[in-house]
Amino acid sequence: MDQIWGNTAQYTEIVWGWQIAIYLFLAGLSAGAFISAILVKWRSNSLAGYDGIIKAGALIALPAISLGLALLVVDLGKPFSFWLLMFHFNLKSVMSIGVILLSVYSGLMTVFAAIIFKKELAENSLTSWAFRPFLFIVEWFEGLGRWFDWVMVVLAIGIAAYTGFLLSALVAKPLLNVPVLPLLFLVSGISSGVAGCIAVSVIFFKKSVQDSNLKYLLSLDTKLIPTELFILFVMFTGLFNMGGQYAIIGQQALTIGIWAKVFWGGIIGLGLIGPLLVITFSLHQYEQSDHVPIPVGSLLINSGLVLTGVILLRFYMLYAGQIFI
Numbered sequence: 334m335d336q337i338w339g340n341t342a343q344y345t346e347i348v349w350g351w352q353i354a355i356y357l358f359l360a361g362l363s364a365g366a367f368i369s370a371i372l373v374k375w376r377s378n379s380l381a382g383y384d385g386i387i388k389a390g391a392l393i394a395l396p397a398i399s400l401g402l403a404l405l406v407v408d409l410g411k412p413f414s415f416w417l418l419m420f421h422f423n424l425k426s427v428m429s430i431g432v433i434l435l436s437v438y439s440g441l442m443t444v445f446a447a448i449i450f451k452k453e454l455a456e457n458s459l460t461s462w463a464f465r466p467f468l469f470i471v472e473w474f475e476g477l478g479r480w481f482d483w484v485m486v487v488l489a490i491g492i493a494a495y496t497g498f499l500l501s502a503l504v505a506k507p508l509l510n511v512p513v514l515p516l517l518f519l520v521s522g523i524s525s526g527v528a529g530c531i532a533v534s535v536i537f538f539k540k541s542v543q544d545s546n547l548k549y550l551l552s553l554d555t556k557l558i559p560t561e562l563f564i565l566f567v568m569f570t571g572l573f574n575m576g577g578q579y580a581i582i583g584q585q586a587l588t589i590g591i592w593a594k595v596f597w598g599g600i601i602g603l604g605l606i607g608p609l610l611v612i613t614f615s616l617h618q619y620e621q622s623d624h625v626p627i628p629v630g631s632l633l634i635n636s637g638l639v640l641t642g643v644i645l646l647r648f649y650m651l652y653a654g655q656i657f658i
Contacts, residue, residue, distance in 0.1 A: 349651055352404045357496045357647040358525070359401030360435075361518055362640075364493035365526020366393035367442065370449075371482050372553070373530075373546045383449055385538025386546050389530045391449040392537070395442050398492070402435060431495050438488040445485060447471045493522035500650065507582045509654035511571060517564045521643050524557040528608075528639035535629050544626050551612050551627075554639070558609050562601075582657045592653045595645055604642010611635040 370390020377384045447454065447464070448471055454464040474481050497515030500506075527550045534542045572583030587593055615631045 348655065351648070352407060354644075354648045354651045356401040356404045357500075357518070357651065358644045359397045359404070360496050361493050361522025361643065361647075362525045362529055363394045363397035363401065363442070364438075364489040365523040366390045366397065366529050367445070367485060367489045367526065368523050369526045369530040369550060369553075370394070371486060373549065374482070375479075376549065377543065377546060383541070384546055385534040385540070385542035386530050386550065388449055388538050388541070389533035390526070391446040393526070393529045393533055395439075395446045398435070398439055398442060402439065431499060434488060434491050434495055438485075438492050441474075441481075441485055441488065444471060444474045445481075448475045451475075490519060493519040496522070500654065503654070506654045506658055507572065507579050508586055508657055509650065511568050513564050513568050513571070514650070517561065517568065517646075520557055520560050520564065521646055524554055524561065525640055525643040527551075527554050527557070528636035528643075531632050532636035532640075535632050539629075547627060547632070548616065551616055551635070554635075555609065555612055555616075558605050558612075558639075562605055565601075585657045586653045589657075592649055592656070595649050596653075599645040600642050600649060603638055604645060607638040608635050608642070611638065 367390055370387045373384055373386045373390075377387065447467070451468075451471060454460045455468065494515040497518035500509045501511060501514040503509045531547060531550055535547075569583050569587065572579045574580075587596060611631060612635055615627045615635065
């Protein structure tokens, strides 16, 4: 039994533990980082190379989905049998559809990262010899232009939403079996990707980051965060309106034990209200100071709050969803 925090008397058996929570977070982060990078790529007018935010997105997305997949495989209990899922698809199974999405997305994300860092890979003496045989493949995909971008966007949206479908398919878990969960995971995943791209870009690629693109992503987050709040409101309102056991579970999830504190203090307070205040203040300062660059400290605080809130949301939904039944 995997027990985490709180009074163990209120717990049923936890089937999906922390590894799955981290996987859900990393999958959403990967998809969100790619979507953030591609949005900046489409609006960027830099002629000197890719904006640092685009590089940050590629640098986050591939390792995040790779590590997430590794955790998923280990959690299955038979990691050396995972490859069998690659050849025995069942389109009526949410897990099987997820394997298809993850397989295609991971492969094409490798290509996308190679496109973004093509110059660095080709010129670096340590990587050029291994990269050169694959250069024609990378350039072929690069030549597809926005067609390739759009395919990847569809796959990224599928990956982020799929994590919500995976949980909402648990009919016996009322807190998880809600139709808005895939949308909640999609929106929060994009928000985490925005935060991740901003943090990585200002730390590692600051010289190539355009302030207008940072402002664009921050402005995007001012729309994503209220959307998350609204979806959470709709989700719990729906549970209360259904009455009976659903209403009881909704009330318990918001009022009982450590997970209620995680929800109100961690997810709502730190993860949503906190970043919204920081972003609003930072954008106001940017507009009122003749477009003086937003302080890196403010950007990192905002990113840290958002990422903390998103990972706590995954843990809350996974654990509270299995506990309150």
